[in-house]
Amino acid sequence: MIDADIIVGLEVHCQLDTKSKLFCGCSTDYRDDGPNTHVCPVCLGLPGTMPALNRRAIEYAMRVAKALNCTVIPESEFSRKNYFYPDLDKAYQITQYDKPLAEGGYVEIEGDDGKERKIPLTRIHVEEDPGRLVHMGNAERGRYSLVDYNRAGIPLIEIVSEPEMRSPKEARKFLNKLRATLEYLGVFDSEKEGSLRVDANISLRGSERVEIKNITSYKGVEKGLTFEVTRQKNLIRRGLTVERETRHYLEARGITQSARSKELENDYRYFPEPDLRPLRVQSWVKDIVLPELPDARRERFVAQYSCSLNHARTLTGELKMANFFEAVVADDYKGICSLAATWIADTLAGELNYRDMGIDAVDPQQFGGLLVLLKSGTITDKSGIEVLRVMLDEQLKGETVEAPETIVARLNLAKTAGDDGALLAAVKEVITGNPKAVEDYRAGKNGALNFLVGQTMKKTRGRADPGELNRIMVAALRDAEQ
Amino acid sequence: MAVHTIRFEPDDRYNAFLNVCANPIHGEGKLAGIAIAVKDNISTQGIETTCASKILKGYVPPYDAHAVGLIKNAGAAIAGKTNMDEFGMGTSTENSAFGPTLNPCDTGRVPGGSSGGSAAAVAAGMVRMALGTDTGGSIRCPAAFCGIVGLKPTYGRVSRYGLIAYANSLETIGPMAKNVADVSLLMSVIAGHDRRDSTSYDRPYSHTPSAKIDGLRIGIPKEYFGAGVDHEVAAVVKRAIGRLEELGAKTVPCSIPSMEYALAAYYVICTSEASSNLARFDGVRYGPAADTKKSWHAAYQDVRKQGFGPEVRRRIMLGTFALSSGYYGKYYAKAQVARENVRKDFARLFTDVDVICGPTMPTIAFRLGEKSDPLSMYLSDILTVPVNLGGIPAISVPCGKVQGMPVGLQIMGRPFEDERVVDVAYAYEQAVKS
Numbered sequence: 001m002i003d004a005d006i007i008v009g010l011e012v013h014c015q016l017d018t019k020s021k022l023f024c025g026c027s028t029d030y031r032d033d034g035p036n037t038h039v040c041p042v043c044l045g046l047p048g049t050m051p052a053l054n055r056r057a058i059e060y061a062m063r064v065a066k067a068l069n070c071t072v073i074p075e076s077e078f079s080r081k082n083y084f085y086p087d088l089d090k091a092y093q094i095t096q097y098d099k100p101l102a103e104g105g106y107v108e109i110e111g112d113d114g115k116e117r118k119i120p121l122t123r124i125h126v127e128e129d130p131g132r133l134v135h136m137g138n139a140e141r142g143r144y145s146l147v148d149y150n151r152a153g154i155p156l157i158e159i160v161s162e163p164e165m166r167s168p169k170e171a172r173k174f175l176n177k178l179r180a181t182l183e184y185l186g187v188f189d190s191e192k193e194g195s196l197r198v199d200a201n202i203s204l205r206g207s208e209r210v211e212i213k214n215i216t217s218y219k220g221v222e223k224g225l226t227f228e229v230t231r232q233k234n235l236i237r238r239g240l241t242v243e244r245e246t247r248h249y250l251e252a253r254g255i256t257q258s259a260r261s262k263e264l265e266n267d268y269r270y271f272p273e274p275d276l277r278p279l280r281v282q283s284w285v286k287d288i289v290l291p292e293l294p295d296a297r298r299e300r301f302v303a304q305y306s307c308s309l310n311h312a313r314t315l316t317g318e319l320k321m322a323n324f325f326e327a328v329v330a331d332d333y334k335g336i337c338s339l340a341a342t343w344i345a346d347t348l349a350g351e352l353n354y355r356d357m358g359i360d361a362v363d364p365q366q367f368g369g370l371l372v373l374l375k376s377g378t379i380t381d382k383s384g385i386e387v388l389r390v391m392l393d394e395q396l397k398g399e400t401v402e403a404p405e406t407i408v409a410r411l412n413l414a415k416t417a418g419d420d421g422a423l424l425a426a427v428k429e430v431i432t433g434n435p436k437a438v439e440d441y442r443a444g445k446n447g448a449l450n451f452l453v454g455q456t457m458k459k460t461r462g463r464a465d466p467g468e469l470n471r472i473m474v475a476a477l478r479d480a481e482q
Numbered sequence: 483m484a485v486h487t488i489r490f491e492p493d494d495r496y497n498a499f500l501n502v503c504a505n506p507i508h509g510e511g512k513l514a515g516i517a518i519a520v521k522d523n524i525s526t527q528g529i530e531t532t533c534a535s536k537i538l539k540g541y542v543p544p545y546d547a548h549a550v551g552l553i554k555n556a557g558a559a560i561a562g563k564t565n566m567d568e569f570g571m572g573t574s575t576e577n578s579a580f581g582p583t584l585n586p587c588d589t590g591r592v593p594g595g596s597s598g599g600s601a602a603a604v605a606a607g608m609v610r611m612a613l614g615t616d617t618g619g620s621i622r623c624p625a626a627f628c629g630i631v632g633l634k635p636t637y638g639r640v641s642r643y644g645l646i647a648y649a650n651s652l653e654t655i656g657p658m659a660k661n662v663a664d665v666s667l668l669m670s671v672i673a674g675h676d677r678r679d680s681t682s683y684d685r686p687y688s689h690t691p692s693a694k695i696d697g698l699r700i701g702i703p704k705e706y707f708g709a710g711v712d713h714e715v716a717a718v719v720k721r722a723i724g725r726l727e728e729l730g731a732k733t734v735p736c737s738i739p740s741m742e743y744a745l746a747a748y749y750v751i752c753t754s755e756a757s758s759n760l761a762r763f764d765g766v767r768y769g770p771a772a773d774t775k776k777s778w779h780a781a782y783q784d785v786r787k788q789g790f791g792p793e794v795r796r797r798i799m800l801g802t803f804a805l806s807s808g809y810y811g812k813y814y815a816k817a818q819v820a821r822e823n824v825r826k827d828f829a830r831l832f833t834d835v836d837v838i839c840g841p842t843m844p845t846i847a848f849r850l851g852e853k854s855d856p857l858s859m860y861l862s863d864i865l866t867v868p869v870n871l872g873g874i875p876a877i878s879v880p881c882g883k884v885q886g887m888p889v890g891l892q893i894m895g896r897p898f899e900d901e902r903v904v905d906v907a908y909a910y911e912q913a914v915k916s
Contacts, residue, residue, distance in 0.1 A: 047533075047768075091762045275650050
């Protein structure tokens with residue numbers, strides 16, 4: 001089965017990073033506080049309260065609409081989505097139904113075929129987040145559940161794509177691009193827990209569509225969809241049919257599970273929210289000044305810093321990484337910018353990921369200092385990684401991060417020069433200590449030289465330039481033969 | 483501001499109050515020291531607010547409705563919370579979970595509804611003024627039945643913030659009192675913009691009633707004197723309109739053809755909105771608590787089955803049905819068309835006339851238990867609901883008696899011309915007084 005047979009559409013819900021909630025003045029900064037501390041009569045849905053629209057949230061959503069080339073509808077309106085659930089304080093969610101804020105538009109991604117592709121959008125609308133249930137015990141057998149309404153009323157933007165993605169990987173790319181765009185627009189903070197929720201529709205051509213609900217991570221989208229592709233392909237292979245259904249994604253296990261059918265029977269009885277006036281905001285569009293967006297910045301990185309397209313894509317794929325790169329190369333970019341691109345996009349990104357650290361923990365000036373040491377040939381790449389690890393570990397432990405030069409001096413990591421007696425001595429020691437390998441080398445076995453070089457590297461703790469060491473080793477072996 | 487206390491110990495033999503504040507405090511201002519009764523669907527900080535429903539028994543709002551805050555700031559003392567049809571659903575105050583209110587003019591009869599407690603408290607002289615709410619006639623009907631004055635303001639002129647919603651797009655808070663001047667005074671305090679109510683307008687009311695109605699053009703719609711309207715009531719109201727003509731007004735016969743569908747449209751819209759508004763009463767946050775040993779949906783069912791009275795349950799079911807997928811277009815969407823037609827009829831009429839007059843209610847107050855069939859009760863709203871569908875102001879002023887019971891003259895005006903309907907009522911009131 002080729003990938004063209006996979007059809008994926010996404011509904012992405014992102015919390016808009018406003019200071020106050022969508023319909024009341026409560027602060028959205030609830031994450032470090034106790035339950036039900038960021039609530040008022042309005043977001044608790046107390047009888048008699050009414051929603052008063054936070055226009056900043058609408059303005060944020062319109063920035064997104066403009067950036068994604070959507071058409072803002074002349075008159076949109078809020079509707080009530082009625083259903084019972086303990087986390088839903090009013091027993092209806094104020095959302096947008098048949099008159100959304102904006103329609104159309106697209107997100108451009110690099111398709112699996114390597115070509116840029118526009119994934120069309122259906123619509124963008126604004127709605128309120130419900131509260132949150134905390135199950136004491138597990139959901140099935142817990143003794144009771146508690147409700148936290150801190151989240152109730154946080155503004156959400158829902159972005160609905162057409163079913164135009166062809167693989168789980170494309171879905172991941174779509175999501176990454178969307179995240180980057182929203183971050184560049186200053187309306188979204190992807191690092192806040194629970195700030196993103198995705199529902200994914202997936203079908204194999206000719207089969208029924210399955211909806212995966214409530215994926216809460218970027219990786220989860222790709223994982224959940226990949227699981228579904230395998231599951232559905234297996235069903236078809238066994239001659240079974242894929243049923244049209246809603247499934248839940250279980251983040252911890254990376255699998256999807258059929259939702260109880262009862263949940264599908266909801267009739268939401270949408271009708272226009274009588275407590276809010278229709279939104280006539282189309283005229284705002286022209287006044288919205290967009291910042292530089294990921295695509296433009298990527299092209300600028302290629303042009304201005306001679307980054308490779310791939311590096312530029314990685315660097316600009318996250319706002320903070322792009323900003324970090326520009327901060328590092330700010331002083332003397334001509335000197336270190338190609339090094340910086342590689343070291344940030346590849347090395348640093350990997351080391352941060354391993355430590356679960358954010359890039360804002362790294363001081364761009366110190367990092368730039370490390371690059372200067374690499375550029376000048378003071379240390380080898382291998383030592384560079386060691387210095388970087390020390391810096392990151394110090395940061396992680398909350399210690400004062402030493403300057404790269406200090407670490408190099410303290411750990412004696414400066415590159416060993418070729419005429420350095422110490423290097424020659426180490427080479428001789430290795431030759432003496434590994435007669436079998438020397439013999440193998442003379443017998444023409446290829447791996448033997450690499451082994452001897454590796455042993456020397458170990459002795460010098462990576463300070464030697466690999467090319468130079470290779471040359472010295474070959475010469476020393478020749479000398480030893482005579 | 484100086485804080486004073488008054489004693490308030492009414493002889494409430496009519497069950498007008500659900501909750502009396504014996505020693506209410508008050509400050510200074512336009513309403514200094516005036517005891518004002520507040521309908522029990524208007525939130526009062528620290529005072530139990532139940533909408534006359536068991537499902538809200540014990541609920542004490544942590545905040546004041548905007549209108550309540552305004553009357554307190556003007557020096558009023560909150561005398562207590564008045565009885566009503568549960569959540570405003572009714573025309574007689576018999577649908578209260580805490581027993582009916584009796585009409586002070588004849589205790590064998592209903593006071594009208596749903597603001598029956600407020601009307602009875604004023605009519606019996608327990609308070610000088612009261613706040614009511616009007617969704618389909620709930621201020622004007624009890625005002626007519628109890629022989630007092632009640633104003634249903636233009637939609638959006640008084641903030642609904644804190645009014646426990648029954649049908650958001652139709653209802654409003656309004657003043658009730660024995661005379662037009664007091665209604666006008668109370669209106670001047672509660673009207674104005676409130677940013678917490680997105681449907682409120684910045685149209686404050688600062689008006690002193692004037693009895694001058696020279697040259698006023700009054701529309702007399704034939705539907706207000708047609709089938710279903712008691713002919714004795716019609717005769718009394720016609721005489722009252724004759725009085726206005728003597729004062730210099732001109733009458734113009736007219737018609738509101740959209741009234742044919744107004745009542746049906748009204749009941750679709752109000753029940754639809756109610757089915758959504760009342761869904762939040764689930765026993766999780768306030769009122770009698772849900773049984774946590776049961777699953778949440780089973781607990782919700784228990785709470786709602788036990789908490790709501792039969793009329794409320796009926797309307798929730800009707801509204802749930804009307805909004806259901808497959809029926810929305812048939813009912814809710816059609817009702818909106820009918821509503822638009824009512825608006826258009828009013829707009830057209832108001833190019834030719836300044837106000838429209840007719841009876842407030844088609845009959846005098848019914849006997850307790852007389853309207854046991856819900857449909858016959860609904861039909862009695864026929865003359866009041868067009869005003870709510872149109873969002874226009876209307877006042878009911880006593881204009882005589884039939885079988886010893888008061889009859890109300892209803893005066894309807896253009897949107898935001900609350901002052902004019904007040905003036906016409908005032909002119910009539912002053913003319914019959916002298």
